[in-house]
Amino acid sequence: MSDARTHLTDLALSLGFDVAGWADAAPVPADLGRYQSWLDSGRQGGMDYLTRQLPRRADLSSSLAGVGSVLVLGAAHSFPEQPVPARGVRLGRVARYAWTPDYHTQLEPLLERLKTEAESLGVRARGYVDHGPILERSLAGRAFPGWQGKSGMLLSTSLGAFVTLAVLLTDLPAPELPASHPDRCGRCTRCISACPTDAIGPDRLIDARVCLSALTIEHRGPLPWHLRPAVGEWLLGCDVCSEVCPWSLHAGPLATLFQPDPELAHPDLRRFFGVSEREFLRSFGHTAFARPRRKGMARNAATVVGNDPQRRGRDVLTLASRDPAWEVREAAAWAWGRWHDTTELERLSRDPQPEVVQAAQRALEELL
Known part of the structure; x- marks a missing residue:
């Protein structure tokens, strides 16, 4: 055997x-x-x-x-860093596993x-x-x-x-195994210190309720309001703890089986709007973007744009404000609040969906 x-x-x-x-x-x-x-x-x-x-x-x-x-x-x-394709609204970061x-x-x-x-x-x-x-x-x-x-x-x-x-x-019989590999973390706590939402517990277990990977991929509905600023640039997933690990830095870029695609590493955010779920899956059904579905990616895109200090991607927020999914319009209300745009907030405060109205009103109150 x-x-x-x-x-x-x-x-x-x-x-x-x-x-x-x-x-x-x-x-x-x-x-x-x-x-x-x-x-x-x-x-x-x-x-x-x-x-x-x-x-x-x-x-x-x-x-x-x-x-x-x-x-x-x-x-x-x-993967090594990928070039940003020309044209489009290329804001936000995607976890490396989803670059392929x-x-x-x-x-x-x-x-x-x-x-x-x-x-x-x-x-x-x-x-x-x-x-x-x-x-x-x-x-x-x-x-x-x-x-x-x-x-x-x-x-x-x-x-x-x-x-x-x-x-x-x-069904091969259990093998004789060598001693387990020693723990090489030592006193290093870079991953814990770098985590944007303090999701890493002292027991080396992750709290998915606040982990950005779980929130941007698995979470359905609006993102927790107080965590949206911490989402920062993360459009899908989060690599912070892996990026700062000394062993990742020591290994450097290394990928032989998978090949990265710049269009997945830096997607045009506009492609998440103005299409049906079926059309979205025609474009992204072969990628990790299919997991949060179209409205999840659109919600994340609106959040990322709202966190952009240079206030780029206005076209994306305009699309998000008129999106058929109320979860996306709700995210747009939060983002307009970050941009201090009371005109758009006033419009969304008359939205037919109560959750969107509440978000717009909350954003307006936070500007007072």
Whole structure:
């Protein structure tokens, strides 16, 4: 069976993964306990499905009967900075993982190739790219040199923090594993100090209720009013904790499997307005922008423009003020308030949606 593991590991690396290693499929009680504590404290925010999936995360045989060991795979997405395309309203920042077409669609064929190869060796297998009920970071910390940093991210001395994970569950028996990698965070607290919303807890767990990545991607409806200034330039996701990590800085730009697209790294904000959801998906259905959907990206765009100290993107706010989604108009009201534009606020205070009226009135009151 060790020959099968070696063969699958070599194949994974030849397919373009930057790192691959094996872990015992049995969960680590301490890791499960920390995850349960995180759920119990409500820090998953509105992602209620995480609570429902806990029993399956605790027992991987629910995903593959007879599972014994897991091939954990990592692909770097620490891209170099991308040029800003000409024309358009190119404001805001996008997390690096989203600079390339949806990583799920890029990695799933590779997992299917590994699954087919495993089955040719008489090994039952099933692959997941973070959409399955699996504690990937816990497995990765045991499968190859890495550890869970103070930011909650998996850190590697060679890859830094910009690593996309995937797993191949197999019915191979549990492997003999080396000692876990030592924690290399030391006394460094750069990620904690740099977090725009103090989302990183002392237990190395993230509060999704205030984390900008969760807010700009997973959160539905208006963003919390008091956190909107902290969104700053972040149009989708947030890389601050990963960017300031010394191990990310040490690794430098490193990405062999994924290729960045400047149009995704610096999208034209106007493309999120004046189109239907179907039209939006025709343009962005193959990207991470599809997760918050059109109105989520439009809401984020209005917030980013409102945070722009140079007050660019007026055309975007005008579009947002007339958007069919009330959540976007509500965000526009907040943004006009940041720009001290009482004329637009007075107009939005007569909007047919109560939430938009409330936002406009609140913005006006804050200007007094």
